Amino acid sequence: MKAVKVLGSGCANCKATARLIEQVAADRGVSVVVEKVEKMEDIARFNVMATPGVVIDGVVVHSGGIPARSKVEGWF
Template sequence: MKEIKVLGSGCANCETTAKLIQDVAAAKGVDIALEKVSDMGAILGYGVMSTPGVVVDGVVVHAGGIPGKASIEGWLA
């Protein structure tokens, strides 16, 4: 199971990113544990200065803007 965190304040882009990750994971049949992190201290602790950020299994893989479907598929592979 992949542990994925979406880092952000809860803005529209953050919500869209979380939904997109859930949709791609469901389509690929990949089990994920998705957590939304909105605490700015925690977000800055990952070194993310631009949201939404995405952390997969403890590694920051994306920051700033909505990620593309191909990127998400790569993270879930």
Template sequence: MKQVKILGTGCAKCRQLADAVKAVIASEGIEAEVEKVEDIQKIMAYNVLSTPALVVDGEVRSKGRVPGLDELKDLLIRKS
């Protein structure tokens, strides 16, 4: 099961990324646990300075933007 984290302080784009990730996971049948991380210290531990950010299995795969659904699918499925 994939570990997916949405890093962000709760802004509109952070919520948009979380909703998009959940939609892709549901439509593609991906087994994943999604966690929203809003604590700034935990976000900075990933060396992320611009949010929202997407972390899959400990690897930062996107930051500072909300990828499109096709790109999100690739980011979630892609092996490290």
């Protein structure tokens, strides 16, 4: 079980990122819990400067724009 956090203020790119992650994880048969972090204070604590950002098990793995599918596949 991987805990994934998508950091972003709720913009279209953030939603697309969350969907992409859920989809790739499902394709790979990895069980994930995707949580959207939308509060600015919480986003800032991760020291991420461009949204959407992605945090997996507490580590920032991506920031700025929708990640490429190949990149997401590399996480699972």
